Amino acid sequence: xxxxxxxxxxxxxxxxxxxxxxxxxxxxxxxxxxxxxxxxxxxxxxxxxxxxxxxxxxxxxxxxxxxxxxxxxxxxxxxxxxxxxxxxxxxxxxxxxxxxxxxxxxxxxxxxxxxxxxxxxxxxxxxxxxxxxxxxxxxxxxxxxxxxxxxxxxxxxxxxxxxxxxxxxxxxxxxxxxxxxxxxxxxxxxxxxxxxxxxxxxxxxxxxxxxxxxxxxxxxxxxxxxxxxxxxxxxxxxxxxxxxxxxxxxxxxxxxxxxxxxxxxxxxxxxxxxxxxxxxxxxxxxxxxxxxxx
Amino acid sequence: xxxxxxxxxxxxxxxxxxxxxxxxxxxxxxxxxxxxxxxxxxxxxxxxxxxxxxxxxxxxxxxxxxxxxxxxxxxxxxxxxxxxxxxxxxxxxxxxxxxxxxxxxxxxxxxxxxxxxxxxxxxxxxxxxxxxxxxxxxxxxxxxxxxxxxxxxxxxxxxxxxxxxxxxxxxxxxxxxxxxxxxxxxxxxxxxxxxxxxxxxxxxxxxxxxxxxxxxxxxxxxxxxxxxxxxxxx
Ligand SMILES: Nc1ncnc2c1ncn2[C@@H]1O[C@H](COP(=O)(O)OP(=O)(O)OP(=O)(O)O)[C@@H](O)[C@H]1O
Ligand SMILES: [Mg+2]
Numbered sequence: 001x002x003x004x005x006x007x008x009x010x011x012x013x014x015x016x017x018x019x020x021x022x023x024x025x026x027x028x029x030x031x032x033x034x035x036x037x038x039x040x041x042x043x044x045x046x047x048x049x050x051x052x053x054x055x056x057x058x059x060x061x062x063x064x065x066x067x068x069x070x071x072x073x074x075x076x077x078x079x080x081x082x083x084x085x086x087x088x089x090x091x092x093x094x095x096x097x098x099x100x101x102x103x104x105x106x107x108x109x110x111x112x113x114x115x116x117x118x119x120x121x122x123x124x125x126x127x128x129x130x131x132x133x134x135x136x137x138x139x140x141x142x143x144x145x146x147x148x149x150x151x152x153x154x155x156x157x158x159x160x161x162x163x164x165x166x167x168x169x170x171x172x173x174x175x176x177x178x179x180x181x182x183x184x185x186x187x188x189x190x191x192x193x194x195x196x197x198x199x200x201x202x203x204x205x206x207x208x209x210x211x212x213x214x215x216x217x218x219x220x221x222x223x224x225x226x227x228x229x230x231x232x233x234x235x236x237x238x239x240x241x242x243x244x245x246x247x248x249x250x251x252x253x254x255x256x257x258x259x260x261x262x263x264x265x266x267x268x269x270x271x272x273x274x275x276x277x278x279x280x281x282x283x284x285x286x287x288x289x290x291x292x293x294x
Numbered sequence: 295x296x297x298x299x300x301x302x303x304x305x306x307x308x309x310x311x312x313x314x315x316x317x318x319x320x321x322x323x324x325x326x327x328x329x330x331x332x333x334x335x336x337x338x339x340x341x342x343x344x345x346x347x348x349x350x351x352x353x354x355x356x357x358x359x360x361x362x363x364x365x366x367x368x369x370x371x372x373x374x375x376x377x378x379x380x381x382x383x384x385x386x387x388x389x390x391x392x393x394x395x396x397x398x399x400x401x402x403x404x405x406x407x408x409x410x411x412x413x414x415x416x417x418x419x420x421x422x423x424x425x426x427x428x429x430x431x432x433x434x435x436x437x438x439x440x441x442x443x444x445x446x447x448x449x450x451x452x453x454x455x456x457x458x459x460x461x462x463x464x465x466x467x468x469x470x471x472x473x474x475x476x477x478x479x480x481x482x483x484x485x486x487x488x489x490x491x492x493x494x495x496x497x498x499x500x501x502x503x504x505x506x507x508x509x510x511x512x513x514x515x516x517x518x519x520x521x522x523x524x525x526x527x528x
Contacts, residue, residue: 165396168385168389168392168393168396169396171382171384171385172382172385172393175382175383175384175385176380176382178344178376178380179376179380179381179382180393181343181344181364181365182342182344182364182368182373182374182376182380183368183393183394183396183397183441183445184364184365184368184369184396184397184445185365185393185396186363186365
């Protein structure tokens with residue numbers, strides 16, 4: 001029982017990370033039908049920004065998190081404007097290949113500057129290093145922080161998407177781009193904003209992972225990126241609550257599989273799930289089969 | 295006044311509009327009729343800026359708007375209820391209507407217009423919290439028109455508003471179009487239902503494979519033998 005509880009807690013932490021990354025995939029896919037392969041590298045760069053803030057500039061956790069989110073926002077905007085915007089009317093395969101190119105560029109560009117070796121986030125001290133024991137179940141301050149920050153960010157995201165003018169524009173463009181234009185919505189601005197939002201969340205995820213798992217490297221985004229993508233597909237790609245649910249689901253699966261002795265198969269199970277979804281319900285958990293009315 | 299001058303439109307190598315010209319005067323209902331694939335929808339999409347013409351000019355009140363963005367055209371008073379309704383299915387009726395007023399800042403006036411739309415289409419008021427995608431076809435059409443009115447347009451484009459509707463609803467939609475016009479909105483109407491469209495239109499143009507082949511007042515075209523044969527079923 002205690003072990004189960006411990007797994008749940010670990011699963012929530014990992015799931016939060018996946019959910020934050022998955023949101024970026026799903027929002028961008030929702031609006032321009034692009035699997036933004038470079039998204040996982042924005043997350044990686046977010047982790048590095050947090051690292052430099054804490055390690056080199058000795059900033060606290062919160063300022064580091066915020067700076068990382070801001071830098072990633074700008075990076076996301078730059079990627080969209082430089083790499084994707086000129087291809088707005090190109091074929092989807094051209095954009096996809098570009099996305100892979102951007103991803104490799106970010107990975108090996110980062111490697112050029114920071115070297116390929118892993119770096120360790122600075123030791124957490126004081127309050128940040130606290131651990132709470134309930135019998136044999138341990139909850140670390142970092143885990144509480146991950147969950148709290150993720151929940152706050154998700155609420156903020158929901159508010160932006162549901163209540164603000166630009167959020168409504170985002171939803172309109174993802175449902176019907178032409179109709180959105182006829183409302184007077186600036187589609188380009190809206191797409192850029194979507195990249196900005198997703199990248200900010202990825203930046204936050206990067207710092208949280210650095211704090212939680214300690215070790216970061218230039219290729220750290222690849223595998224979590226793929227899993228977050230599976231999470232997005234699981235929930236129904238393009239659907240924001242789907243990405244949240246998918247993130248926690250994949251996090252839980254992974255933790256349980258490794259917790260009960262299957263750590264070798266952990267990744268295989270996750271990708272097995274992807275295959276299964278694609279066969280059983282390609283539109284994902286919350287996706288609906290598109291229908292049209294006459 | 296809207297003036298279309300020698301507009302050419304291509305989709306790839308296909309020449310869809312072949313130098314068409316026509317005008318819509320303030321206060322008129324002008325209808326564009328023609329067979330499937332004649333280019334009616336393309337004409338509206340070109341005027342509202344969704345499709346770039348290869349050549350020609352579009353003048354709104356004498357100003358050249360050929361190169362301006364769809365957004366700017368909405369600001370200048372063009373509103374377009376597109377073919378197939380194109381409402382936002384996963385938003386509520388109210389959210390759809392609010393998006394119609396996306397570029398407006400005059401909150402109080404928006405509220406007034408919302409009230410007017412609800413008065414015109416009471417069913418939309420009853421369903422304001424319902425997701426638009428779950429409305430019936432006729433209700434969706436009303437929402438599409440209501441949404442287009444929310445920008446308080448000077449000129450309203452309607453692309454086949456009667457498509458797929460039951461006969462009594464068709465009559466109702468045409469009554470509503472006439473009423474919208476008498477309350478001061480210019481209308482450019484595209485219709486398959488030529489007899490209904492000609493009845494309410496002040497003037498009409500007939501489009502055939504990308505060219506305007508005939509024009510006149512609604513009454514004149516109703517009497518024309520060619521029109522009777524081709525569009526009015528004898
Ligand atoms: N996106 C597109 N790509 C290629 N060809 C197109 C496109 N849209 C329209 N066309 C072509 O342009 C021509 C005119 O189409 P349009 O939709 O304007 O006709 P329409 O008069 O509105 O017909 P309908 O009464 O069936 O709605 C057609 O031959 C159509 O196949
Ligand atoms: Mg048409």
